[in-house]
Amino acid sequence: MKVDVAIIGAGPAGLTAAVEIARNGLSAAVIDEYYRPGGRLLGQYYEDPYAPADQRTWDGKKEADQLEEKARSLGVHIFMNVTVWAVSGKWRVDMAGGDLPAITSNVLLLATGSVEKALPVPGWTLPGVISVGAAQTFTNLHHVAVGKKVMMAGIDPLSLSVMIELKNAGVHVAGMALPPMSSVTGKNKTPLQTVERLQDVAGLAPNLLVRKLGKFALKRFPKLTASGLRFNLLKVNNVPIHLRKAIVKIEGEKNVEAVTLQSVSVDGKPAGKTESVEVDTVCLSNGLYPLIDLAQTAGCRLVDMPELGGTVPLHGPDMTTKVSGLFVAGNITGIEGAKVAMAQGRLAAASILQSLGKQAAITVDEAMTEVTNAREKAPLRFLPDIEEGRIKMNKIWEAESAHG
Amino acid sequence: MSYKVVVAGGGLIGASTAYYLTKSGAEVTLIESKDIASGTSGACDRAIMLQSKKPGPTLDLAIESIALYKELEAELETELEYRKSGGMIIIETPEEMAAMEHMVERQQKAGIDVKLITGKEAQERQPGLSKDLIGSTWWEEDAEVNPLKVSFAMANAAKSRGAKIKLGTPVKRLLTENNRVIGVETPTEKIYADAVVVAMGVWTPKLFEPFGVDVPIIPRQGHILVSERMPSFLHTGILSAAYIANKLKRNHQSEDPDPFGVGLAIGQTHSGSLLIGGSRQFTGYNTETNPEVIRKIGEAAVRAFPLLAKARIIRAxxxxxxxxxxxxxxxxxxxxxxxxxxxxxxxxxxxxxxPISGKIMAHMVCGENSGMDINTFSLSRF
Amino acid sequence: MSNTLRLNSSSNKLETIEFYFNDKKLNGYKGEPIAASLLANGIKTIRTCEITGENRGIFCGIGHCYECRAEVDGIPNVRTCLTPARQGAKVFSQASGIKGDMEDES
Amino acid sequence: MDDMIICRCEGVYLSDILKAIEEGASSVPGIKKRVRAGMGYCQGRVCQPVIRDMLESKTGGEKMPPQQRAQTPVRPVLLDDMIRR
Structure with a gap:
């Protein structure tokens, strides 16, 4: 099969780009390993009080279904349960698991999203220990409880919102604790740093936290920091948030049976006693990082950029790369929410259309403004310094462009 | 005062040279731009297949080397996964059969007891081989070893015998004085030595270029596919006759009908993964894997072992x-x-x-008699 | 359906299928990944680690970690978090083994 | 902290990795070649960021320690699928 644009990743960025490309008269194929389109949209379900009245409930699955329907009605080829194992030439996309061995295209758009960062702790290979993303997917998409009694480790915007989702779905969450404080694997996870980060996030985009953590959070967090975290325990939706206890061990023979929590000082040193809490499930949260493998094999230079969540392909503010015919969009460019990814998908489509000399319904500049707007209105911010990261990337991009 | 030697390059050859130099009592500094086995030695297979090697100096060296390998695990007190596995060269076409008959005849004359066996005998010896094979060779002296383990064990042994190992340290240039090399320069220091051994593999010529010395080493790229872990089933090292044909091609300047030089070389690691090679291609210093080459090697593997169609390749x-x-x-x-x-x-x-290369170099540098005629291998032959 | 960990009834309109896990007959919803059906049946251990021998189950849930592998309809090491079961599918914790096959061939 | 698995695919423990760093490994591939971390099915997708953090905190350089280069095939693929034309 030959298409104008091959898109890898059927998440918010990839699907939105496909719709935009097909709507402007070019052919597109979207390929994804998952069994249904939507990517991280599929697990999302939350309320956003700052959104327009008719958009306050964000039902990611519904959004995904609508995008899929739109794409299909525009003739976009969607390949699900298909793994891309190679991209080469300009372009051949080698696929496994489906009927076709490969497709070729003039343009390649990588919207491969992100992977969860592991949070190793003794016992974390036991069945019953899952990532926070898995918890979200099983709860909101599959409607299967991840366990009967759940402890969450890692206190951050994503784990907090998933905790609420678990509660809303009727799952018993026994509590949330800090991740382990090991010197080799537990960087920047002390109680103080955790609270500071939450405060950053709350200050920048308070919507979710105001609602979810209650007014308590915004008002008290600064004081908590100032007073050296004398308040060790918050309760959100009746779930204890242990700001001064870190998970140090997951126990069990064949499955998770309990977790060991260790009291820690504000700077993360063990202080005081340990306790064992019986649970059958542990949810680990440590953030996301961009999945860049295909970009690297396609010849794209990579840049380490912690502000964007890890290593990202060098790209311009319009989603182009230095490799001709290669574009990127979504979390592969830095960790942000679904609405930003969708705006980036539309922007990538506009840039692709422009590169192919096609008139687009939206100009590249307009699409860039939409990305900025989506970022400003994001209900949930994963990385505190995302804007700084974007600026840094643009500077590197400009410097590289100046050199030709 | 002991003899000071710098070894440039931390691959198999450099690590081995450093190890044997310490055994000869030299004061050794091993300098490596990245890490032990970070180049060619960390990207090769495990076969020690000598049955097809043309009788002569290289084969003589190899036989000496195998004798050293047999002692090395005990000497280095490390598991190297050395095993006398025997080896087969599988034959798919009548043309290949003719070439292999010729090869076997030559080897037998030289006293190497390689045999030709039928396709059926090959399958009995190695279950899973395709019924379509028309024959195979077999030599029980072929062997295998884990090159990563050898590299690290040699480097560690050298270190525990007093060698200094500087990793992440590129050799920028050779220091000379009146046509004599007196040491090497790294980005941070000058290291003086009585002798310098350059064991930088494909990167060796670059160090000699400034002196107008042409070292005719050219990088020849080879792909290797790695399968998921499988139960141990490969009892022996296996090459295809096509692999041998491609290896013998000395055509780095001419056009080739098979530009990828694909032939099968397959072995199984202790972990259970299959290492499936290979290709031979002149691509400069490019080390990217090519999906087309990967596919062709995969085809060769499935042709030889039809059931591998159900196995996964996890990396290349x-x-x-x-x-x-x-x-x-x-x-x-x-x-x-x-x-x-x-x-x-x-x-x-x-x-x-x-092992033998390291030992020879140590003897040569320290002025000892290795008892081998090694003039055959000198640069001046070119 | 006898599944104990199903969260709500909204999925009841979905079609039910039967499949086998290590020869045990189980129910699942048509179109959902095998890992979800297994978890709904209270099954958390999908395989044992070939190196450590320890139990392993769902970890990332979206195909990155390869922990939820199982043999599905004769293909070993399929990611169950991505793969819906067919009616009557046969899922096994461990591959029945390429070794056995190889020996049958000889 | 108790010892624990870091590379889930290959069953590589924290202590193995610390030993490899001790021996001179300063990059993700250096760890991988010494103790097999990142050699399994997920190709380091789970453990690589952890190992990189460990290397950074142990070696403390200005630059992030090198990670492994992604190579084709980027995912495990059945030979049957790979050789289809």
Whole structure:
């Protein structure tokens, strides 16, 4: 099969780009390993009080279904349960698991999203220990409880919102604790740093936290920091948030049976006693990082950029790369929410259309403004310094462009 | 005062040279731009297949080397996964049969007891082989070893015998004084030595370029596919006749009908993964894997072992084999430059020849008699 | 359906299928990944680690970690978090083994 | 902290990795070649960021320690699928 644009990743960025490309008269194929389109949209379900009245409930699955329907009605080829194992030439996309061995295209758009960062702790290979993303997917998409009694480790915007989702779905969450404080694997996870980060996030985009953590959070967090975290325990939706206890061990023979929590000082040193809490499930949260493998094999230079969540392909503010015919969009460019990814998908489509000399319904500049707007209105911010990261990337991009 | 030697290059050959130098009592500094086995030695297979090797100096070296391998696990007190596995060269076409008959006849004359066996005998010896094979060779003396383990064990043994190992330290240039090499320069320091051994594989020529010395080593890229872990089923090392044909091609300047030089070389690691090679291609210093080459190697593997169609390839890599025009390594001093030695250019024989190469270099540098005629391997032959 | 960990009834309109896990007959919803059906049946251990021998189950849930592998309809090491079961599918914790096959061939 | 698995695919423990760093490994591939971390099915997708953090905190350089280069095939693929034309 030959298409104008091959898109890898059927998440918010990839699907939105496909719709935009097909709507402007070019052919597109979207390929994804998952069994249904939507990517991280599929697990999302939350309320956003700052959104327009008719958009306050964000039902990611519904959004995904609508995008899929739109794409299909525009003739976009969607390949699900298909793994891309190679991209080469300009372009051949080698696929496994489906009927076709490969497709070729003039343009390649990588919207491969992100992977969860592991949070190793003794016992974390036991069945019953899952990532926070898995918890979200099983709860909101599959409607299967991840366990009967759940402890969450890692206190951050994503784990907090998933905790609420678990509660809303009727799952018993026994509590949330800090991740382990090991010197080799537990960087920047002390109680103080955790609270500071939450405060950053709350200050920048308070919507979710105001609602979810209650007014308590915004008002008290600064004081908590100032007073050296004398308040060790918050309760959100009746779930204890242990700001001064870190998970140090997951126990069990064949499955998770309990977790060991260790009291820690504000700077993360063990202080005081340990306790064992019986649970059958542990949810680990440590953030996301961009999945860049295909970009690297396609010849794209990579840049380490912690502000964007890890290593990202060098790209311009319009989603182009230095490799001709290669574009990127979504979390592969830095960790942000679904609405930003969708705006980036539309922007990538506009840039692709422009590169192919096609008139687009939206100009590249307009699409860039939409990305900025989506970022400003994001209900949930994963990385505190995302804007700084974007600026840094643009500077590197400009410097590289100046050199030709 | 003991003899000071710098070894440049931390691959199999450099690590082995450093190890044997410490055994000879030299004061050794091993300098490596990245890490032990980070280049060719970390991107090769485990075969020590000698049955097809043309009788002559390289084969003689290899046989000496195998004798060293047999003692090395005990000597280094490390598991190297050395095993006398025997080896087969599988034959798919009548043309290949003719070539292999010729090869076997030649080897037998030289006293190497390689046999031709039928396709059915090959299947009995190695279950899973395709029924379509028309025959195979078999030699029980072929062996295998884990080149990563050998590299690290040699480097560690050298270190525990007092060698200094500087990783992440590129050798920028050779320091000379009146046509004599007196040491090397790194980004941070000058290291003076009585002798320098350059064991930088495909990167060796670059160090000699400034002196107008042409070292005819050319990188020849080889792909290797790695399968998921499987139960141990491969009892022996296996090459295809096509692999041998491609290996023997000395055509780095001519057009080739099979530009990828694909032939099968398959072995199983202790972990259970299959290492499936290979290709031979002149692509400069490029080490990217190519999906088309990967596919062709996959085809060769499934042709030989139809049931591998159900196995997964979990990764692939390429290594840059240090090719020389006559297929023999360069071991020895450099004419017109005192104090410097080359130990490089082993192409696919580095694994087999690592111990003996290191030992020879140590003897040479320390002025000991290795009892071998090694002039054959000197740079001046080109 | 006898599944104990199903969260709500909204999925009841979905079609039910039967499949086998290590020869045990189980129910699942048509179109959902095998890992979800297994978890709904209270099954957390999908395989044992070939190196450590320890139990392993769902970890990332979206195909990155390869922990939820199982043999599905004769293909070993399929990611169950991505793969819906067919009616009557046969899922096994461990591959029945390429070794056995190889020996049958000889 | 108790020892624990870091590379889930290959069963590589924290202590193995610390030993490899001790021995001179300063990059993700250096760890991988010494103790097999990142050699399994997920190709380091789970453990690589952890190992990189460990290397950074142990070696403390200005630059992030090198990670492994992604190579084709980027995912495990059945030979049957790979050789289809």
């Amino acid at each position: 890599f390429t290594g840059l084999r240090p090719y020389t025009p006559d297929g023999m390594p360069i071991l020895g001093p450099v004419e017109g430059m005192d104090g410097v030695y080359i130990a490089a250019g082993h192409e696919g024989d580095g694994v087999a020849l690592a």
